[in-house]
Amino acid sequence: MRAVVVRSFGGPEVLEVAEVPVPVAGEGQVRIRVEAATVNPVDLATRSGALAEAGLMSARDVVGLGWDVAGTVEEVGPGVTGIEPGDRVIGLSDRLDVPLGAQADQVVLDADAVTAAPAGVSPVQAATLPLNGLTAAQALDGLGLSPGQTLLVTGAAGAVGGFATQLAAARGIRVIAVAGAGDEPLVRELGADLFVPRTARLGEAVRALVPGGVHAALDAALTGAAALDAVRSHGAFAALVAGAAPPPLRGVRVFTHWIYADGARLAELAALVEAGSLTLRVAGTLPLEQVAAAHKRLAEGGLRGRLVLTP
Structure with a gap:
């Protein structure tokens, strides 16, 4: 499967869509087939090395990118209840120091970081909600x-x-x-x-x-x-x-304020989306292979909404 990674810090040119093994859901985790993953300022700061310089993440050979995800559950690990394969979900990967993030064909998240996707909106729209x-x-x-x-x-x-x-x-x-x-x-x-x-x-x-x-x-x-x-x-x-x-x-x-994953709170926000009380805004969509273009566009500023990658 494919995943967006960086092996060295720098500009958008260091971004790589690499072939990596499919991850396995462990205890208390779920594996999600990614249908949409947003690009956020934290991705730019990770890629540039700013977060490593600030001491927020350690050096590693490969760093995965992407926090927000909307998709379909493929695998449920031991101990997980209330989530089944085939469920449409949204979730948040809130760790910086990981080899695989949400900008990938599939991603593993803790089950308590995931909730049902809001009804009535597309995966592209839903992916803009978590972070x-x-x-x-x-x-x-x-x-x-x-x-x-x-x-x-x-x-x-x-x-x-x-x-x-x-x-x-x-x-x-x-x-x-x-x-x-x-x-x-x-x-x-x-x-x-x-x-x-x-x-x-x-x-x-x-x-x-x-x-x-x-x-x-x-x-x-x-x-x-x-x-x-x-x-x-x-x-x-x-x-x-x-x-x-x-x-x-x-x-x-x-x-x-330091953001943290919270599936229960995310469910409350998803309910507000379903009720029409919370507006989801998409600035544009790009295929996973154009992640560098998304970084350049976000860095230019002026977006109203989020850019979304569609693996």
């Missing part, structure tokens, strides 16, 4: 906001920011969205109550709309101190990338 949906939901949980409170979402038109905007609005949280000027209609459709263009000085612009500042910020665009300036004293701030968290000025509780 970005769980990141948004888990970061929101960490912020601990109550209905009626205010949340600044930077990068609100992006994959994580879009999910965060919808999920927060559904909880009764008042969302102030930051995005490009042309994205205002999109983020308002997603549930944003107020809008600030990303070219504005965030602290001043947000405080003009929300006197005293917002209760919390979810910094999907990695704006750091600029977004922190918009948060009121003793508020909360969620950073999503290592090293992107600003100092905890004015008593603001600043934390970096």
Whole structure:
């Protein structure tokens, strides 16, 4: 079978679609025939060597890429209940240091990282949910906001920011969205109550709309101190990338959220998709062999949704 791997770090040219053995599901695991796998910024950071330089993964001869997967269960390992061969599922591979990721013909995941695919959407659409949906939901949980409170979402038109905007609005949280000027209609459709263009000085612009500042910020665009300036004293701030968290000025509780697989929570998000309460966005599809082109396109920026590989 085929799998996307890197044997040395560098630009998109180091990506290889290699022939590898079919993996075997072990205790508590399932093997999935991959129908769709997204390309995310974490894949670019893995391929470039940035994550290894940051000490987040060790050196190995071969590194597999890909976190999100949608597909069909081929094999169920010992001890697995509630999942059967033939089930349509989505799941998340949340480990960096692996020889085989989700960008492959088949992948093995822990059963508790998998849930039934949402009905009524294609595998390509469903594959965009796990990593970005769980990141948004888990970061929101960490912020601990109550209905009626205010949340600044930077990068609100992006994959994580879009999910965060919808999920927060559904909880009764008042969302102030930051995005490009042309994205205002999109983020308002997603549930944003107020809008600030990303070219504005965030602290001043947000405080003009929300006197005293917002209760919390979810910094999907990695704006750091600029977004922190918009948060009121003793508020909360969620950073999503290592090293992107600003100092905890004015008593603001600043934390970096580290995504983790959670099949039960993913099932909740899938139910929201089925109910029409959560929007899945696909920026484009490419065959597995064009993974390098997907990396180049993602690095250019400006995507609204995720690029999806279809093995």
